[in-house]
Amino acid sequence: xxxxxxxxxxxxxxxxxxxxxxxxxxxxxxxxxxxxxxxxxxxxxxxxxxxxxxxxxxxxxxxxxxxxxxxxxxxxxxxxxxxxxxxxxxxxxxxxxxxxxxxxxxxxxxxxxxxxxxxxxxxxxxxxxxxxxxxxxxxxxxxxxxxxxxxxxxxxxxxxxxxxxxxxxxxxxxxxxxxxxxxxxxx
Amino acid sequence: xxxxxxxxxxxxxxxxxxxxxxxxxxxxxxxxxxxxxxxxxxxxxxxxxxxxxxxxxxxxxxxxxxxxxxxxxxxxxxxxxxxxxxxxxxxxxxxxxxxxxxxxxxxxxxxxxxxxxxxxxxxxxxxxxxxxxxxxxxxxxxxxxxxxxxxxxxxxxxxxxxxxxxxxxxxxxxxxxxxxxxxxxxx
Numbered sequence: 578x579x580x581x582x583x584x585x586x587x588x589x590x591x592x593x594x595x596x597x598x599x600x601x602x603x604x605x606x607x608x609x610x611x612x613x614x615x616x617x618x619x620x621x622x623x624x625x626x627x628x629x630x631x632x633x634x635x636x637x638x639x640x641x642x643x644x645x646x647x648x649x650x651x652x653x654x655x656x657x658x659x660x661x662x663x664x665x666x667x668x669x670x671x672x673x674x675x676x677x678x679x680x681x682x683x684x685x686x687x688x689x690x691x692x693x694x695x696x697x698x699x700x701x702x703x704x705x706x707x708x709x710x711x712x713x714x715x716x717x718x719x720x721x722x723x724x725x726x727x728x729x730x731x732x733x734x735x736x737x738x739x740x741x742x743x744x745x746x747x748x749x750x751x752x753x754x755x756x757x758x759x760x761x762x763x764x
Numbered sequence: 765x766x767x768x769x770x771x772x773x774x775x776x777x778x779x780x781x782x783x784x785x786x787x788x789x790x791x792x793x794x795x796x797x798x799x800x801x802x803x804x805x806x807x808x809x810x811x812x813x814x815x816x817x818x819x820x821x822x823x824x825x826x827x828x829x830x831x832x833x834x835x836x837x838x839x840x841x842x843x844x845x846x847x848x849x850x851x852x853x854x855x856x857x858x859x860x861x862x863x864x865x866x867x868x869x870x871x872x873x874x875x876x877x878x879x880x881x882x883x884x885x886x887x888x889x890x891x892x893x894x895x896x897x898x899x900x901x902x903x904x905x906x907x908x909x910x911x912x913x914x915x916x917x918x919x920x921x922x923x924x925x926x927x928x929x930x931x932x933x934x935x936x937x938x939x940x941x942x943x944x945x946x947x948x949x950x951x
Contacts (some may be wrong), residue, residue, distance in 0.1 A: 637905050637909065645908040645909055647905055647908070659897070659901070660902075663898070692887070692890070700886065703889060703890045706893035706894045706897055707846070707893045709893075710900055711846060711850070713901055713903075713904060714834065714900055715847075716904055717834065717900060717903055720940065721824070721834070722824065
């Protein structure tokens, strides 16, 4: 499976050929190998990434050097350390490849140019941000209301393909349960 | 303390008097008494609310009829069941007054008219949605990385005034801990 930027945007808002050419000129393509970092904690965050193919993990490392998976990003997803991206500050998270990955990169300057230059793109990003917020809110409710078994089943139902692509330790880290608990749940 | 819509918007984007008059014409003011519902589960969600004064709780009730506080909203905050608002579907949450509350109401139709009629307002809502997403992401990381004592201290530090205005049971529900655990933490 390979994502396509134009199809992705046009799920929300139709673009003319000229408009898409304008949009496309604000992105550059890059390929990364499995294990490579797109963002490392402490670095400036230059880009928001749209995943064409592959799989990424966004990781927050706590004071005890324990890694927590904040999110996964696969084909058709956007990912970055967005707090650092939007405030143009240093990364507090890392973004790393779990597979060989191809992304389209959009710098903060180009993001602003897109919003200012084409109102349709501002509408597109408003829709993405709104549904990003709603997805996070749903996840908070899931933490509040569900035990680890239920959260595991919700994730399996929502993203069955993820379970073929990542290790159980990473799923456990995303769900906030121990590897042992997860083994019990998934056996 | 009383919030002011113009000052609130102008923290992000300056408006001329004519522009603010246009914006203001898309809002209506309403007052609710303590305990009154702005949104009840199962009802259509007509409005997004900007809180002028007072305090609201957004509540998700699980299958065992247990209430979970998804968020509080006080002066200068926006609140609604946003999934239902944006998809124009029935509420899965309720929004209720914890104090006598005055709000400005914006219907979904007026929200769209504002975005279409004044690009500055689309920019404003993009910024609110983006930072709403970032706030939720921070809260997810807090659930992943912190125990209940730490989450309690973070909340106290971030919103000290909340602790004067709401009961310990509500704080416990927001943090996802039992009332007994919270008493232990706050003693």
